[in-house]
Amino acid sequence: MKIAVCIKQVPDTEARLRVAKDGRWIDEEDLPFAINESDEVALEAALQIAEKQGGEVIAFSLGPERVREALRKALALGASRAVHLRHEGFAGGDAIATGRALAAAIRREECDLVLTGSQSDDNGFGATGTVVAGILDWPHAWLVMGIEVEEGARALKVTREMESGLSEIFRVTLPAVLEVQAGLNHPRYASLKGIMSAKKKEIAEVSPGDLGLADSEVGLAGSRLEVLSVAFPEAAAGAQILTGDGAAAELISKLKNEARVI
Amino acid sequence: MAKVCAVLQQREGKIHRMAWETVAAAQQLAALSGEKASAVVLGSGIAALAGEVAALDLDSVRVIDHPLLADYTPGGYVAALAGWMALDAPSTVLFPHTYQTVEYMPRLALASGAGIIPEGLSFVAEGGEVIWKRPILEGKMHARVRARGTGPVLVSLQSGAFSADSRKAGQASVSAAEIDMQSATPWREILGVQQMGGETVDLTKAEIIVAIGRGIGGADKLGPVEELARLLKADIGASRPVIDSGWLPRDRQIGSSGQTVSPKLYMAFGISGAIQHLVGMKGSSCIVAINKDAGAPIFKIANYGIVGDLHEVIPAMVAALKQA
Ligand SMILES: Cc1cc2nc3c(=O)[nH]c(=O)nc-3n(C[C@H](O)[C@H](O)[C@H](O)COP(=O)(O)OP(=O)(O)OC[C@H]3O[C@@H](n4cnc5c(N)ncnc54)[C@H](O)[C@@H]3O)c2cc1C
Ligand SMILES: Nc1ncnc2c1ncn2[C@@H]1O[C@H](COP(=O)(O)O)[C@@H](O)[C@H]1O
Numbered sequence: 001m002k003i004a005v006c007i008k009q010v011p012d013t014e015a016r017l018r019v020a021k022d023g024r025w026i027d028e029e030d031l032p033f034a035i036n037e038s039d040e041v042a043l044e045a046a047l048q049i050a051e052k053q054g055g056e057v058i059a060f061s062l063g064p065e066r067v068r069e070a071l072r073k074a075l076a077l078g079a080s081r082a083v084h085l086r087h088e089g090f091a092g093g094d095a096i097a098t099g100r101a102l103a104a105a106i107r108r109e110e111c112d113l114v115l116t117g118s119q120s121d122d123n124g125f126g127a128t129g130t131v132v133a134g135i136l137d138w139p140h141a142w143l144v145m146g147i148e149v150e151e152g153a154r155a156l157k158v159t160r161e162m163e164s165g166l167s168e169i170f171r172v173t174l175p176a177v178l179e180v181q182a183g184l185n186h187p188r189y190a191s192l193k194g195i196m197s198a199k200k201k202e203i204a205e206v207s208p209g210d211l212g213l214a215d216s217e218v219g220l221a222g223s224r225l226e227v228l229s230v231a232f233p234e235a236a237a238g239a240q241i242l243t244g245d246g247a248a249a250e251l252i253s254k255l256k257n258e259a260r261v262i
Numbered sequence: 263m264a265k266v267c268a269v270l271q272q273r274e275g276k277i278h279r280m281a282w283e284t285v286a287a288a289q290q291l292a293a294l295s296g297e298k299a300s301a302v303v304l305g306s307g308i309a310a311l312a313g314e315v316a317a318l319d320l321d322s323v324r325v326i327d328h329p330l331l332a333d334y335t336p337g338g339y340v341a342a343l344a345g346w347m348a349l350d351a352p353s354t355v356l357f358p359h360t361y362q363t364v365e366y367m368p369r370l371a372l373a374s375g376a377g378i379i380p381e382g383l384s385f386v387a388e389g390g391e392v393i394w395k396r397p398i399l400e401g402k403m404h405a406r407v408r409a410r411g412t413g414p415v416l417v418s419l420q421s422g423a424f425s426a427d428s429r430k431a432g433q434a435s436v437s438a439a440e441i442d443m444q445s446a447t448p449w450r451e452i453l454g455v456q457q458m459g460g461e462t463v464d465l466t467k468a469e470i471i472v473a474i475g476r477g478i479g480g481a482d483k484l485g486p487v488e489e490l491a492r493l494l495k496a497d498i499g500a501s502r503p504v505i506d507s508g509w510l511p512r513d514r515q516i517g518s519s520g521q522t523v524s525p526k527l528y529m530a531f532g533i534s535g536a537i538q539h540l541v542g543m544k545g546s547s548c549i550v551a552i553n554k555d556a557g558a559p560i561f562k563i564a565n566y567g568i569v570g571d572l573h574e575v576i577p578a579m580v581a582a583l584k585q586a
Contacts, residue, residue, distance in 0.1 A: 013476075017402060026403070095368060095378065122399055125380050130368040139449035140336065142365040145458070157453070161519055163361055165512075167458045170450040183506035224377020224415065228406045230398060232557065239551060239567035247568045248578030251550065252586070254566060261527040261548045262470065262494055 001055035001153060003046040004106045005079065006116040006129065008036045009063055009070040013121065023229045035070045038117030042180045044187040045147060046115045047078045053153055055112075056080040060105055062090050062098055068203060075198035076190040083109075087207040092220030092227075095123070099131025101218050104211035107136060112153075114177040118143050126179075133177035140177040141170075145184055265353035266292040269343065270303040271360060272311060273334070277303075280358030280419075282426035285318055287382075287419055288356050289430055294387050300324065300352070302439070304342050306332035312436045319432030324350065324439040333452055336366040341446030344373040346439050352414055354392075356382075359418035361518075367416050376414040379407060383423045396420075400536045401559045421518075421541050463497070463513040470496035470527045473516060473543070474504055477532020477553065477572060481509040486576045487531065493583045499523065499543075501533045517542035531572045535560030552576075 011017065012032040020027040035043075046057045059074035061067045062085035071082040083105050090101055106114055114136075116129030126142065133140030145167055146159030155173045161181055162168055172178075190198075208218045215221055242250050255262045268288035271278040288299035298321035303311055306329050315323045326346060330338045347355070347370075357363040359381050371378045383395045383404070391408055394417065398405045409415040465471060472491045478484070491498050499516045500509070516523055517539040524545035531552045533539060536559070543549070544563055551564035552575050561567045568575055 011399065013400075017399060019403075026399070095380070096371065099368070124398060124400065125378075126364045127368040127378060127380055130365065131372065134369040134372040140365075140369070141450065143361055158450075160365075161361065161458065162455070163518055164522065165458050165515075165520055166455055168455050169453045171453060172450050183502065186508065224409050224411050224413070225379055225407050226410045228393065228408060230403050230405045232402070233404055233559065233562065239561045239564035241556075241561070241567045241569060243569070247570065248575050249582040249585075251566055251568060252579055252582040255527065255548070255550070256586075259527075259548045259565065 001050060001053045001113060002109065002111045003050055003055065003057045004109060004111040004114045005039070005043045005046045005057060005059050005074070006102055006114070006132070007039045007043065007059050007061045007070055007074055008117070008120050009033045009061065009067045010036045010120055010122045013037075019230055019232075024227060025230055033066060033070070035073060036117050036120050038119060038180060038182045040187045041182050041184050042115040042117050043074055043077060043079065044185045045180055046113075047188075048185065049113070049147070049149060053149055058083065058109055058111070060102055061085065062093070062101055064091070071203050072198055073190065075201040075203075076194040077188060078194065079201075081201060082203040084203050084205045086205045089208050089215050089219045089221070092223065093218060094223035094225035095125040095127035096131050096224065097218050097220075097222035099128045100135055100222065101208065101211060101213060102128065103132045103135035104213055105206055106132065108211070112174050113156075114138075114175075116177065116179045118179045118181045129177055129179035136175070136177065138175050138177050139172040140179065141172065142179045144178045144180045147178060147180075147184075265351075266297070267300045267302060267350070267352040267355050269355060269357045270301055270315060271358055271362060272303060272305055272308065275305070275308055275311060277311065277314065278358060278360065279426070280360060280421055282429055283422070283424045284356050284358050284419055285320070286426060286429035287424040289319060290424070290428075291354065291356070291385060291392070294392070297321075300350070301434070302326065302343070302346055304331050304339065306330075316434045316436050317431055318434055319430035320434035323434045323436045325436060326439050326441055328441065328443050330443050330446055330448065334362055335448035335450055335452070336369060337447045337449040338443070339366045340370045340373050341443055342441050343370050345441035345443070347374040347376070347414065349439055349441070355414060355416050357416065357418045359420050363418050367418055371416050374414060376416050377409050377411065379409060379415060379417040381420045382417045383420050397537060400534065402534070402557070420537060458512060465497055465499050465514070465516065465521045465523050468497040468523060468525050470494050470529075471499045471516075471523060471525045471543075471546075472496045472529050472531070473499040473501065473533060474531050475501040475533030476503040476507075478504065478509070479532075483573070484509070486573075486580060490576055490580050490583075493580060496527075496529075501539050530560055530564070531576065533560055534558045535563065
């Protein structure tokens with residue numbers, strides 16, 4: 001089976017965020033980046049399927065130069081090749097523009113299955129994988145918590161998370177796009193051997209033109225959603241913040257005597 | 263002609279709680295241009311719902327009733343709503359930001375030539391344009407966004423962003439929308455629904471919950487938390503990453519995919535306060551947050567907070583409780 005995995009590089013969850021000078025996005029200077037959490041889970045799922053069924057895993061990422069590091073990591077973990085959608089024209093895309101570009105790159109590889117994360121930790125559209133599916137005209141599912149390849153590898157049994165702890169089970173035929181949710185598996189760590197062999201693997205760079213896309217179809221130019229500005233939420237009246245060495249004891253006393261909840 | 267429309271999510275003939283929030287938002291958005299909003303409801307055998315929806319201050323309510331819509335499938339919903347959009351030509355369609363909406367809305371956008379704005383929190387009119395606010399970076403920041411270009415826009419609304427109680431009652435005309443579903447493919451064959459990980463712990467009746475997040479750092483760090491919970495006669499709950507990492511079983515998860523709780527005291531240790539967690543606990547009477555990051559969103563809904571390392575704060579709380 002040939003499996004495509006979409007990997008986005010996002011600010012590390014622990015990163016200190018600052019607003020960029022122009023106010024339109026966060027300042028990326030010195031910002032630590034990591035692979036989006038659910039994308040790492042998607043990669044792990046792809047590797048497990050390929051190991052069982054035979055086949056290969058190809059990692060796709062759209063982003064600036066720094067994204068190479070994320071793709072390198074995917075290669076170290078076991079992907080056989082990587083495709084880097086790298087061009088200024090791709091920048092600032094919404095889920096539709098980004099999904100369109102990824103779909104065009106994936107189409108060239110004739111994959112049987114596409115795995116993506118369910119939601120990026122920065123934009124949080126929860127939509128890019130669905131757009132990929134829509135453009136390829138393949139079945140898809142969002143918030144996937146279980147994947148079972150059926151006999152003959154023509155269809156998958158998929159478990160999708162629903163609200164309040166329920167899940168739905170259904171069958172989809174291949175080719176398909178599945179957007180996986182964190183918790184589906186525990187991603188592996190890269191081995192030294194993996195890291196060494198990743199250095200020899202190919203990262204192909206592609207531009208909109210290579211994908212047969214016009215500049216007006218990708219990035220901000222190809223997007224309907226435009227970010228005007230970003231900001232930290234206004235400080236709410238919010239919490240009574242207790243400080244100092246005695247904070248814990250003071251908290252216990254306030255819960256007893258002020259809030260009367262313990 | 264009203265061009266703002268709310269999609270009312272229903273399941274087995276019952277309107278979803280968040281659909282009323284969607285109606286309220288649609289009414290407010292339409293009012294910006296002095297118009298009335300409309301609504302559309304889809305399913306199979308849902309004639310009885312029409313009456314309930316007709317008692318709202320809306321221009322019209324469209325009912326799409328088709329056997330292919332008996333169970334939700336993305337293919338069925340996209341075909342039905344794309345057909346309806348071609349018929350009624352709405353300019354803005356509002357949805358509740360449920361797992362169901364998120365799954366099919368982008369595909370409906372492609373099918374109808376629309377743009378999408380996921381997870382709207384609020385809107386303002388500025389210079390003849392509607393500017394939406396939406397969360398980014400897991401709720402740590404907000405972005406102000408607009409829809410550029412032409413064509414309809416689909417916006418999903420975060421749970422609780424608009425108050426259901428603010429919806430206006432009235433009288434709407436109800437009519438069926440006949441959609442050609444010939445070419446609809448459901449894209450999936452539904453086999454069943456199940457409880458994830460078998461719910462055995464019921465946190466909904468807990469009076470005090472000590473909840474831990476990723477900040478706890480590992481299953482081996484649970485000892486002091488358990489001691490604190492024992493002293494307070496509290497139940498232990500957790501955010502999703504704690505469950506996903508296998509540090510606690512799935513039936514301890516609180517949030518949109520887990521349990522919804524409203525104890526008299528909720529203590530959050532090392533939980534950042536992402537919306538998917540907040541929706542499961544914001545009804546608690548007293549909320550305490552302990553987090554080393556003063557900017558963590560959890561402090562916005564907390565009554566008491568300590569900015570500090572939970573590995574120091576928890577033992578100090580245990581000591582204080584033992585002393586008392
Ligand atoms: C569709 C969907 C459904 C979801 N459902 C749920 C759900 O049901 N429930 C849920 O909880 N989440 C859910 N999530 C995940 C949610 O978006 C967040 O990712 C999650 O809630 C974050 O958990 P957290 O706060 O524990 O971790 P993080 O966001 O990583 O926060 C960890 C916090 O710990 C603090 N910290 C670290 N070390 C220390 C220390 N030593 N002392 C004090 N503080 C420390 C950090 O400052 C940080 O604020 C869902 C996501 C999606 C996309
Ligand atoms: N720039 C990108 N490069 C590669 N994959 C992406 C990119 N943006 C989004 N994705 C994929 O789409 C998923 C959903 O992202 P989003 O729609 O932004 O929430 C992510 O988890 C990734 O798998």
